[in-house]
Amino acid sequence: MPDNKTNTARIVPTRFSQMAKQKPAMSRNDAILAGQSAVTELEPEYLEWTDGLLRELWAAVDASAGHEAFPNPNGEKAYDLANQIRNLGATFEYDAVTHVADSFCELMHRLTEARRNDPHAMQTHLKALRLVSTPDFKRDGSGDLTPLMDALRQLVDHYPEPTGSAA
Amino acid sequence: MARADWQINLAQVNFLVADENEGGRRVMQSILQGFGAIYIHHAASLQAAQDRLLFGGIDVLICDYFLGNGQGPEFIRDLRRAVSHPSRYIPVLITCGHLTARDVGRCRDSGANLVMIKPVSVKALYERLAVIAHRPRPFVDHEVYAGPCRRFKADGAPNHIERRMREVAAASASASVQAYPKEFRQVPVSRL
Numbered sequence: 109m110p111d112n113k114t115n116t117a118r119i120v121p122t123r124f125s126q127m128a129k130q131k132p133a134m135s136r137n138d139a140i141l142a143g144q145s146a147v148t149e150l151e152p153e154y155l156e157w158t159d160g161l162l163r164e165l166w167a168a169v170d171a172s173a174g175h176e177a178f179p180n181p182n183g184e185k186a187y188d189l190a191n192q193i194r195n196l197g198a199t200f201e202y203d204a205v206t207h208v209a210d211s212f213c214e215l216m217h218r219l220t221e222a223r224r225n226d227p228h229a230m231q232t233h234l235k236a237l238r239l240v241s242t243p244d245f246k247r248d249g250s251g252d253l254t255p256l257m258d259a260l261r262q263l264v265d266h267y268p269e270p271t272g273s274a275a
Numbered sequence: 276m277a278r279a280d281w282q283i284n285l286a287q288v289n290f291l292v293a294d295e296n297e298g299g300r301r302v303m304q305s306i307l308q309g310f311g312a313i314y315i316h317h318a319a320s321l322q323a324a325q326d327r328l329l330f331g332g333i334d335v336l337i338c339d340y341f342l343g344n345g346q347g348p349e350f351i352r353d354l355r356r357a358v359s360h361p362s363r364y365i366p367v368l369i370t371c372g373h374l375t376a377r378d379v380g381r382c383r384d385s386g387a388n389l390v391m392i393k394p395v396s397v398k399a400l401y402e403r404l405a406v407i408a409h410r411p412r413p414f415v416d417h418e419v420y421a422g423p424c425r426r427f428k429a430d431g432a433p434n435h436i437e438r439r440m441r442e443v444a445a446a447s448a449s450a451s452v453q454a455y456p457k458e459f460r461q462v463p464v465s466r467l
Contacts, residue, residue, distance in 0.1 A: 117413040117424055120364045124288055124334040128408035132284035133311055136401065139282075143309030143397035150305050157298040191341070192296050195372040195393035199302055206394055213373035270375075 147199060154200045158193060158241050165189040166234055173227035178220045186230070187216040193237065204240035204253055208233060211260045221270035229263040236260060281405035285312040289332055292317050293324035293347075294339040294370070299393075303337060306397050310404075321346055328354065331361035335404075340371035340382065347371075348385035355386035355421040364414060366407045370395060386422025388412070 134142070165186055172182035190212040197205030212233040219226060236256060239245060290312055292303045297319070304315050316333065318324035321343030327333065336354075340347040351367050354360060369387040371378065382390045389403050412423040 117415040119411050120414045122334070122364055122366060122411070124366050125408050125411055127287045127334065128283040128285060128404070130284040130287075132282045133286065136280070136282045136405075139310045140398050140401050142311075143306040143401065146305035146309035147302065147397060150301060153301065154298065188341070191372045192298065195296070196298050196302065198394035199396065210373055217373070217375065 151200055154196060154202075155241075155243065157196065158202075158205070161189050161193050162234070162237060162241065165193070165237075169227070169230045169234060172225070172230070175225055177223050177225055178216075179223075180225075183216060183220065183225075187213060187220075190216065193241075197241075202241065202246055204245065204256075205237065207253060207257060208236045208240055208260065211257065211264055212237070215264045215267075218264060218267040218270060222267050224267065226263075226266075229266070232263060233260060278406070278409075281402075281409045283310070283401070283405050283408050285310050285404070287314075288312060289314040289334045290316065290337060291324065291327055291333045291335070292337045293321075293342050294337075295319055295342060296339070299339060299370075302395070306395070306400055309397070310401060318342075321350060324350065328362040329360070333362055333365060335407075336362070336365055336367045338367060338369050338387075340369055340374070340378065348381040348387075351385040351387050351422075368403060368407075383425060384420065386420070388423045 132139070168182045168186040168189060172180060172186055175182065190209045194206050194209035194213060197203065197207075197209065212230070215226075215229055215233060240253075240256075285307065290307055292300050292307075292315060294300045294303065300317050300319070304317070307315050316327060318327050324336075324338065324342065328336065336351075338347050338351060342350060347369055351369060354363060354367070357363055367387045368389050368391055369382050369385060370391045370393050371382060372393045374382075374392075379390075388407050391399065391403060412426075415422060415424050
C-alpha cells in the first residue's frame with residue numbers, strides 16, 4: 109500500500125479487479141441483456157415513483173409561487189425532486205421525461221442565479237412532465253419532441269445562462 | 276483483448292450503492308443483479324455510507340453526487356485521504372444528474388475512478404465496471420490530490436508539458452520543482 113508521505117503514483121491491486129477478471133458465468137452480451145430485462149421488470153414501480161415525485165413537485169412549485177424571489181426552500185426542494193425524476197426517466201426509456209425534467213432543473217438553476225421567480229414557467233414544465241410521463245405517451249406520442257422542447261427552451265432562455273452553467 | 280470484449284464476473288464482488296433516492300438504489304441494484312452480482316449493500320444517507328465503508332468488506336462504491344445534500348464528492352475525497360481507512364483504495368463510481376461546470380470539476384477532483392451521468396444506461400454501467408477491472412489506473416497519493424490518476428491515456432503530459440509540476444509548485448510555493456518526486460509523474464501502465 110502506498111505511504112501517504114511519499115507522493116507516489118502506482119497501481120494498487122484491488123479485490124474487485126481480481127474477482128471481476130475471473131471467467132464470468134455469462135457473456136458480456138447476456139449480462140447486458142439481463143440487466144436491461146431487470147430494468148424492464150421495474151417499470152411498474154418506476155411509474156409509481158414518478159407519480160409520487162410529481163405530486164411532491166407540484167406541491168413544492170405551488171408553495172414556491174408564493175415567494176417573491178429565489179432561492180427559497182420550496183424552490184430548492186423542487187429542484188431536488190425534478191432532478192430525481194430526470195435521473196430515472198431514460199433508464200426506463202422515458203427519454204422525454206428526462207429531457208423535460210432536465211429543462212426544469214436548468215430553469216430552476218437560472219432562476220436561483222438570477223434571484224427571480226417565475227411560477228408560469230415552472231408550471232408549464234410540470235404540465236409537460238405530466239404529459240410525457242405516461243405509458244401512453246411513451247408508446248404512442250414520443251415521436252418528435254422538438255416543438256415541445258423548443259417551447260420549454262424559450263422559457264428557460266428568458267433568463268441568462270449563469271457563469272459555471274450546466275455541463 | 277479489445278476493450279469491447281472485456282467481460283466481468285461480479286458474483287463475488289461486494290457493492291455498496293449509496294443514494295438517498297430509493298428509485299436510484301433499486302434501479303442500480305436490479306442492473307447489478309442482472310450482471311450477476313449477488314452482494315449488494317445499500318446506504319440511504321451519507322452517514323450510513325460512511326459507517327458501512329468503515330466496517331470494511333466493500334469492493335466497489337457507487338455513490339450519488341447529491342448524497343448528503345451534494346456532499347458526494349467531499350465524501351469520496353475524504354475517503355481517499357484517510358490513510359488508514361479499510362476502503363481507501365476501492366474503486367468508486369460517482370453518479371450525478373443535472374450538474375453545473377463547477378460540479379463537474381468537483382467530481383473529477385474527488386478521487387472517483389469514473390463519473391457516470393444519470394440516467395444510467397445498462398450498457399454504459401457494464402462498460403464502466405469493465406474498464407475499472409481491466410484497466411486500473413495508478414493511485415496518486417499527494418497533498419493536492421489522492422485517487423486514481425486523472426489521465427486516462429498513458430501518453431505522458433499533454434503537449435509534453437508537465438503541468439502537474441506547476442500545480443504542485445503553486446500549491447506549495449516553498450517547494451522547488453526539482454524536489455517534486457519523480458515517481459509522481461505519469462508512467463505508462465505497462466511499465467508499472
